[in-house]
Amino acid sequence: MRKIVFVVGGARSGKSTYAVDLARESGQKVVFLATCTFCDEEMDARIKRHQESRPASWDVVNEGTNIAAVLAKSQHPDTTVLIDCLGMWVFNLMEEYAQDTPVEAEFQKFIQTFKDVQGQVIIVSNEVGSGLVPEHASGRRFRDLLGRLNQMVAKAADTVVLMQVGIPTILKQAKG
DSSP: OOEEEEEEEOTTSSHHHHHHHHHHHTOSEEEEEEOOOOOSHHHHHHHHHHHHHSOTTSEEEEOSSOHHHHHHHHOOTTEEEEEEOHHHHHHHHHHHOSSHHHHHHHHHHHHHHGGGOOSEEEEEEEOOSSSOOOSSHHHHHHHHHHHHHHHHHHHHOSEEEEEETTEEEEEEEOOO
């Protein structure tokens, strides 16, 4: 049964833990799509901690930019695909593209894959609308792009969960 769950929250809000718990509880095969790429020792340590917290039986795909293709290939009626996280994906796309147009085209490709989803997809993202206006242009570009993407995903999702201090608040729940 098709179900798209969008989990959004600030840094250290518990969003990834909540999403992992949802995937565990699904009772389905899980494909974990990690958008973070290795970049320095501190990030490498974070990635390793995340990897160690996931069940060994999960299939893990590391993809920094082409997540639409991975989602299209990985989703099946008996599978939960967990994507963590859209913030890193946007960062990676910004590194690849200097202009917003190709980044937003990637967003559209990603949203288009939702129409063919047959199983469950859990998507994690950073909430960027509650903070200060970033000082630098690149920070404002990131905030604007991720904010637009978050709106697109929330509109398309069946369920939207806002995480704050480890507590989930349901913002949107599909009927049925």
